[in-house]
Amino acid sequence: MKKDFSKATRLILSLMAMVGIFFLLFWLEGQKSQYGMLISVMQKGVILSIAAVSMNLLTGFTGLFSLGQAGFMAIGAYVTGILTIPVDRVDSVYYVNGMSEGLKSFKETLAVLPSPVLVALALIAGGLVAAIFAGLVGIPVLRLKSDYLAIATLGFAEIIRAVIASPQLDKITNGSYGIKAIPGFDLGNGRGMLLIPFGVAFLCIGLIVLLIKSSYGRAFKAIREDDIAAEAMGIGLFKHKQLSFIISSFFTAISGGLLAMFMRSIESRAFQIILTYDILLIVVIGGIGSITGSVVGAFLVTFAKEWWLRFFDTPLTINGVQIPLLRQGFRMVVFSVLLMAIVLFYRKGLLGNTEFSWYGFLTWPSRFFKRKKPVSATPGEGGAGDE
Amino acid sequence: MTFTTFIQHCLTGISLGGAYALIAIGYTMVYGILLLINFAHADIFMMAGYFMIFAMSSLPWFISIPVVIIVTIALGLAVEGAAYRPLRMAPRMSIMISAIGMSYLLQNLAIYLFSALPRAYPTIEPLKQNFKIGEVSASLVTFLTPVLTIVLVVLLMQLIKRTKIGMAMRAVSRDYDTSKLMGIKINRVIRFTFIIGSALAAIGSILYFTDRMSVTPFSGLMPGLKCFVAAVLGGIGSIPGAVIGGFFIGISETFLIAFGYSTFSDAFTFLLLIVILVIRPTGLLGETITEKV
Amino acid sequence: MNKQEANRKIVLQTEDLTMQFGGVVAVDHLTASVYEGEIVALIGPNGAGKTTAFNVITGVYTPTNGRVRLFGDVIAENKPRGKMKELYKGEDADAYSNRIVLKPHQITKLRVARTFQNIRLFKALSVFENVLIAHHTNLKAGVLRAAFHLNGHEEKMMAERSMELLRIVGLDHLADEISNNLPYGMQRRLEIARALATEPKLLLLDEPAAGMNPQETLDLMDFIGEIKDQFKLTIFMIEHHMNLVMGISDRIYVIDFGKQIAVGTPAEIQNNEAVINAYLGVAE
Ligand SMILES: Nc1ncnc2c1ncn2[C@@H]1O[C@H](COP(=O)(O)OP(=O)(O)OP(=O)(O)O)[C@@H](O)[C@H]1O
Numbered sequence: 032m033k034k035d036f037s038k039a040t041r042l043i044l045s046l047m048a049m050v051g052i053f054f055l056l057f058w059l060e061g062q063k064s065q066y067g068m069l070i071s072v073m074q075k076g077v078i079l080s081i082a083a084v085s086m087n088l089l090t091g092f093t094g095l096f097s098l099g100q101a102g103f104m105a106i107g108a109y110v111t112g113i114l115t116i117p118v119d120r121v122d123s124v125y126y127v128n129g130m131s132e133g134l135k136s137f138k139e140t141l142a143v144l145p146s147p148v149l150v151a152l153a154l155i156a157g158g159l160v161a162a163i164f165a166g167l168v169g170i171p172v173l174r175l176k177s178d179y180l181a182i183a184t185l186g187f188a189e190i191i192r193a194v195i196a197s198p199q200l201d202k203i204t205n206g207s208y209g210i211k212a213i214p215g216f217d218l219g220n221g222r223g224m225l226l227i228p229f230g231v232a233f234l235c236i237g238l239i240v241l242l243i244k245s246s247y248g249r250a251f252k253a254i255r256e257d258d259i260a261a262e263a264m265g266i267g268l269f270k271h272k273q274l275s276f277i278i279s280s281f282f283t284a285i286s287g288g289l290l291a292m293f294m295r296s297i298e299s300r301a302f303q304i305i306l307t308y309d310i311l312l313i314v315v316i317g318g319i320g321s322i323t324g325s326v327v328g329a330f331l332v333t334f335a336k337e338w339w340l341r342f343f344d345t346p347l348t349i350n351g352v353q354i355p356l357l358r359q360g361f362r363m364v365v366f367s368v369l370l371m372a373i374v375l376f377y378r379k380g381l382l383g384n385t386e387f388s389w390y391g392f393l394t395w396p397s398r399f400f401k402r403k404k405p406v407s408a409t410p411g412e413g414g415a416g417d418e
Numbered sequence: 419m420t421f422t423t424f425i426q427h428c429l430t431g432i433s434l435g436g437a438y439a440l441i442a443i444g445y446t447m448v449y450g451i452l453l454l455i456n457f458a459h460a461d462i463f464m465m466a467g468y469f470m471i472f473a474m475s476s477l478p479w480f481i482s483i484p485v486v487i488i489v490t491i492a493l494g495l496a497v498e499g500a501a502y503r504p505l506r507m508a509p510r511m512s513i514m515i516s517a518i519g520m521s522y523l524l525q526n527l528a529i530y531l532f533s534a535l536p537r538a539y540p541t542i543e544p545l546k547q548n549f550k551i552g553e554v555s556a557s558l559v560t561f562l563t564p565v566l567t568i569v570l571v572v573l574l575m576q577l578i579k580r581t582k583i584g585m586a587m588r589a590v591s592r593d594y595d596t597s598k599l600m601g602i603k604i605n606r607v608i609r610f611t612f613i614i615g616s617a618l619a620a621i622g623s624i625l626y627f628t629d630r631m632s633v634t635p636f637s638g639l640m641p642g643l644k645c646f647v648a649a650v651l652g653g654i655g656s657i658p659g660a661v662i663g664g665f666f667i668g669i670s671e672t673f674l675i676a677f678g679y680s681t682f683s684d685a686f687t688f689l690l691l692i693v694i695l696v697i698r699p700t701g702l703l704g705e706t707i708t709e710k711v
Numbered sequence: 712m713n714k715q716e717a718n719r720k721i722v723l724q725t726e727d728l729t730m731q732f733g734g735v736v737a738v739d740h741l742t743a744s745v746y747e748g749e750i751v752a753l754i755g756p757n758g759a760g761k762t763t764a765f766n767v768i769t770g771v772y773t774p775t776n777g778r779v780r781l782f783g784d785v786i787a788e789n790k791p792r793g794k795m796k797e798l799y800k801g802e803d804a805d806a807y808s809n810r811i812v813l814k815p816h817q818i819t820k821l822r823v824a825r826t827f828q829n830i831r832l833f834k835a836l837s838v839f840e841n842v843l844i845a846h847h848t849n850l851k852a853g854v855l856r857a858a859f860h861l862n863g864h865e866e867k868m869m870a871e872r873s874m875e876l877l878r879i880v881g882l883d884h885l886a887d888e889i890s891n892n893l894p895y896g897m898q899r900r901l902e903i904a905r906a907l908a909t910e911p912k913l914l915l916l917d918e919p920a921a922g923m924n925p926q927e928t929l930d931l932m933d934f935i936g937e938i939k940d941q942f943k944l945t946i947f948m949i950e951h952h953m954n955l956v957m958g959i960s961d962r963i964y965v966i967d968f969g970k971q972i973a974v975g976t977p978a979e980i981q982n983n984e985a986v987i988n989a990y991l992g993v994a995e
């Protein structure tokens with residue numbers, strides 16, 4: 032039997048941690064003038080963590096290497112953006128071509144809803160549109176083998192972007208002008224800038240974890256391990272791949288919707304392949320097949336990229352000596368080298384395919400000092416295995 | 419559309435297609451042997467663009483061209499050695515991520531070294547000479563590209579057919595494991611494949627950028643993906659297939675833009691990819707094989 | 712034997728089953744039947760086409776010609792089409808007209824389970840999970856119910872049955888072990904447990920004793936007999952260990968180069984000249 036705390040202990044520890052995090056976020060929100068940078072990086076980190084976990088559901092748990100993330104995020108961002116722009120700002124945003132009448136009157140009817148409800152509906156709508164797209168796209172592409180799937184999904188993301196930016200959709204997506212005046216995270220009292228994205232992320236990631244721990248999640252893993260054996264055990268490949276793809280796209284789009292609210296203004300160029308690569312980087316660093324890894328990776332990468340390593344991009348002179356290498360673009364070079372180093376020398380990433388466990392976490396220091404070969408954290412979600 | 423403009427577009431399309439064909443060969447050969455989409459190939463092509471800018475700043479064009487080809491080959495070999503060779507035995511997904519990582523690295527390196535702003539591509543005087551045939555006028559490069567493409571492909575086919583290393587390449591792409599057991603030096607074959615692929619990418623890059631006049635770190639991305647699609651269209655692993663695919667995509671793209679659908683020209687390529695993969699996954703000239711269980 | 716056959720139900724029947732890869736005819740007009748409650752062996756030299764026959768029966772490959780029936784229903788049927796028409800080497804190219812191809816998972820749902828010659832476990836998963844996953848095919852809960860864990864009773868039943876199966880194959884003490892870490896013989900047993908979890912009536916075993924020592928092979932022989940009785944199975948088995956084949960089979964089919972060269976009881980096969988020649992490699 033694996034060593035672990037009892038179920039009750041784990042539950043209490045988790046609840047305590049959650050309450051702690053809640054108060055920390057609540058407190059930080061109150062200090063926004065002082066911690067502006069920290070708050071904004073945390074927002075972005077938690078938003079990307081949803082996209083990374085969704086990608087991991089496909090890549091790490093179903094074994095489908097899909098590179099369509101940016102496209103589904105674009106769908107979520109645009110649907111959320113369009114539905115949440117205040118009605119009175121519509122004309123100034125769509126100043127070139129105007130918004131289509133039907134859409135505008137639809138928005139006017141929605142305007143009666145309180146804004147948090149509208150935002151929730153908009154995020155879900157974005158997810159649903161993406162899910163429908165994924166369902167349609169999945170029919171041809173999920174039959175493809177690994178790299179063909181990668182390139183086909185990448186292609187679909189590009190098509191989505193082209194369609195969004197096309198002049199034919201000017202009256203809906205505002206074509207190449209993008210969408211501005213998207214309301215940010217606000218519960219109505221100047222609060223929510225952290226609680227909203229963290230709350231949504233908690234729900235989304237929680238649902239994905241529940242799914243992975245269910246019989247369907249096990250079927251996904253079987254496909255990942257050996258699709259021929261999985262099929263021989265009665266698991267319909269297409270149905271399950273499709274399911275995983277649709278669910279992943281749904282949550283990816285929600286992450287895109289949150290990103291739109293975070294950025295306040297979006298244009299199709301923000302959803303290029305590079306965005307997919309960024310998410311892939313997070314998943315690889317965190318560990319393919321580890322949800323905790325993706326979450327930790329999302330924060331780590333965002334903190335490093337947007338904050339800690341900013342100085343890489345600014346030339347620095349100490350005592351009249353110009354420090355070499357530091358200038359615009361160096362940060363991303365460091366990141367790509369890091370990615371390559373992980374792929375080549377440390378393929379498991381931070382957590383491999385293991386998950387966070389309280390036992391592993393709290394006993395880590397003692398194990399570390401005993402210098403024994405560390406007992407790996409509970410090899411994830413044993414399903415009903417952890418009696 | 420008048421007949422003259424039609425011919426004009428055809429010429430442009432064929433010329434673009436020739437450049438695509440040369441790049442597509444690099445994808446198809448590497449895929450044939452390693453079963454890997456060499457995502458970095460597009461960025462090697464982009465880097466070749468920058469190499470030309472630097473070479474031409476101090477050397478005449480006829481020396482610059484061989485220099486650029488050699489430096490590009492060196493880059494191709496470096497990518498192979500650093501990102502692919504250590505992972506020969508690794509799971510497919512790791513190799514794919516390594517390929518993407520390499521592409522990401524080269525792009526970011528280009529941004530760092532040359533900035534994200536477009537850089538003017540040097541004019542190679544003889545290539546820019548204008549020709550006029552009847553109403554149709556075009557620069558030499560437009561006529562030269564398809565001819566050069568065909569010549570290079572014929573040479574390459576002969577090489578693969580007649581030389582020992584060519585035979586080894588065919589053997590490895592047919593059955594990797596057996597070839598290895600038969601004593602073929604796989605790493606040599608792979609290096610040779612990268613040499614040819616990179617050399618063709620360098621030539622393709624000269625032809626492509628001469629018509630486009632500027633290079634950015636992202637210049638490789640879309641052409642690269644399109645050329646991969648061209649390779650799939652022709653049947654991955656097949657060199658004549660890649661050439662046909664390259665010309666097809668070059669010509670259709672040119673006409674889509676001519677008809678005012680430029681926003682969809684990239685999307686079209688991918689739509690094409692998906693249609694082929696669904697209807698005929700082996701491409702036009704590929705063979706069907708059943709995976710052994 | 713004949714009397715028995717007459718009032719026994721046919722579980723599996725292949726008619727002129729042919730599988731051709733390009734010019735290679737891996738299975739050549741195989742006509743065979745397996746009756747309820749029997750243990751039937753399929754033997755033949757290396758490369759004879761045994762595994763390919765299993766792959767066609769389980770839906771991994773689409774046959775190029777012929778038909779497969781399961782409990783009387785057609786699960787696969789085809790005739791040479793397209794390019795195969797030119798390559799086809801048989802004569803009865805138009806004897807079968809329909810094109811019926813069930814997917815492997817659909818055939819599993821019709822109560823056929825199999826093991827693989829080159830063990831295909833879910834390597835990174837635990838022994839317990841390997842068996843648990845195989846229960847998924849009979850899951851009643853939809854994805855939402857399952858995701859919100861509202862099918863607790865069902866999950867509990869699946870977990871209990873999985874442990875039970877592990878006890879039967881003697882791996883219950885290793886339930887939490889990663890399956891790839893098991894020794895070879897145990898992996899083969901685990902594959903059988905996993906196959907049983909799909910609740911089959913017909914079990915196809917592809918070289919279950921491969922890589923086992925004589926003692927393990929003997930144990931396996933008893934074990935196959937036990938599970939056959941306990942789960943009321945019909946067993947169709949590929950095997951090279953002649954002691955095992957002769958010891959437990961009711962009937963044996965022998966194929967060489969895809970073609971059936973003999974069929975009969977173990978005693979009949981042992982003295983069959985064609986079989987001896989095939990195994991000794993005497994030219995026909
Ligand atoms: N997918 C495939 N493509 C091409 N040829 C194949 C394929 N699968 C099997 N074959 C060929 O079919 C023939 C029969 O192979 P099969 O694996 O069925 O033999 P077998 O009787 O199971 O042999 P063994 O006892 O060694 O397991 C062999 O010549 C093999 O090379």
Ligand SMILES: [Mg+2]
Nearest residue numbers: 761762763828
């Ligand atoms: Mg076999």
